[in-house]
Amino acid sequence: MRSDLDEIPEHCTVEVAMEILGGRWKLAILRKLLDRTHRFGELMRAMHGVTQRMLTRQLRELEADGLVTRTVYREVPPKVEYSLTEAGRSLEKIVLLLDEWGEWYLDRARRPAHDQTGKSRG
Amino acid sequence: MRSDLDEIPEHCTVEVAMEILGGRWKLAILRKLLDRTHRFGELMRAMHGVTQRMLTRQLRELEADGLVTRTVYREVPPKVEYSLTEAGRSLEKIVLLLDEWGEWYLDRARRPAHDQTGKSRG
DNA sequence: CGGTATCCAATGCGATACTG
DNA sequence: CAGTATCGCATTGGATACCG
Numbered sequence: 001m002r003s004d005l006d007e008i009p010e011h012c013t014v015e016v017a018m019e020i021l022g023g024r025w026k027l028a029i030l031r032k033l034l035d036r037t038h039r040f041g042e043l044m045r046a047m048h049g050v051t052q053r054m055l056t057r058q059l060r061e062l063e064a065d066g067l068v069t070r071t072v073y074r075e076v077p078p079k080v081e082y083s084l085t086e087a088g089r090s091l092e093k094i095v096l097l098l099d100e101w102g103e104w105y106l107d108r109a110r111r112p113a114h115d116q117t118g119k120s121r122g
Numbered sequence: 123m124r125s126d127l128d129e130i131p132e133h134c135t136v137e138v139a140m141e142i143l144g145g146r147w148k149l150a151i152l153r154k155l156l157d158r159t160h161r162f163g164e165l166m167r168a169m170h171g172v173t174q175r176m177l178t179r180q181l182r183e184l185e186a187d188g189l190v191t192r193t194v195y196r197e198v199p200p201k202v203e204y205s206l207t208e209a210g211r212s213l214e215k216i217v218l219l220l221d222e223w224g225e226w227y228l229d230r231a232r233r234p235a236h237d238q239t240g241k242s243r244g
Numbered sequence: 245c246g247g248t249a250t251c252c253a254a255t256g257c258g259a260t261a262c263t264g
Numbered sequence: 265c266a267g268t269a270t271c272g273c274a275t276t277g278g279a280t281a282c283c284g
Contacts, residue, residue, distance in 0.1 A: 013224035014152075014153050014217060015224070016227060017149070017220040017223050018220075024137075025137075028134045031136050052247070053247090056247065078245050078246055094219050094223060097216050101216060102137070102139035105142070162265075173259075174268090175257085175268080199265045
């Protein structure tokens with residue numbers, strides 16, 4: 001799925017971004033990690049609704065795509081920390097804008113739709 | 123799919139954005155429409171690889187989400203134009219940033235990986 | 245604590261054929 | 265030209281159980 005990035009033509013590089021960020025929990029993970037490094041369990045609790053399997057898979061994909069670093073501490077009990085790579089951090093602006101937009105959209109969708117032709121946000 | 127936006131908790135509004143923008147062709151469509159209004163066939167040719175069915179579906183979803191306007195001209199041969207609503211245009215910055223990021227990422231992934239924090243993908 | 249393995253449901257998405 | 269209908273495969277994601 002992510003192995004044929006080289007074949008994606010120049011005129012749709014947004015798709016490249018979506019290939020990588022399109023997973024259900026990926027943006028939420030990145031947003032969490034923007035604040036600070038998190039342990040697996042912290043992310044688990046923070047995302048509410050994600051399963052272990054899915055969180056693991058999404059984290060592994062982000063790691064494979066070079067956006068997230070996985071650090072294993074061989075102690076008892078085990079401890080694994082996730083943080084952003086430089087590439088991951090390069091998404092900060094986008095992630096925050098998306099978050100902001102989602103909030104705006106939600107708020108807008110909840111209104112009575114009397115003023116929805118005119119947007120009122122910077 | 124998009125009907126339960128109200129139940130998405132506050133702490134992950136990025137997910138709201140992804141619910142709406144997550145489709146395979148949606149960002150590419152929005153990027154095209156940022157430039158100007160396009161006819162169905164124009165989009166079809168511009169996206170290279172999309173099927174009529176998928177393009178139709180993605181456009182209808184964008185329309186349902188209030189990001190795209192569909193204008194039908196009852197003439198022969200038929201003509202349908204798609205353009206952005208204000209809500210759609212409010213995504214301009216994000217779409218352009220994503221496009222830019224995808225380009226940067228692609229270029230980075232193609233380099234010899236001498237300076238990459240994350241792993242290279244061949 | 246932080247995973248894997250296995251099974252299963254939903255749906256995203258593509259191919260093809262047909263239509264006003 | 266701009267769709268719709270039908271089919272079917274591949275991927276995504278969830279539930280549950282077990283493991284180092």
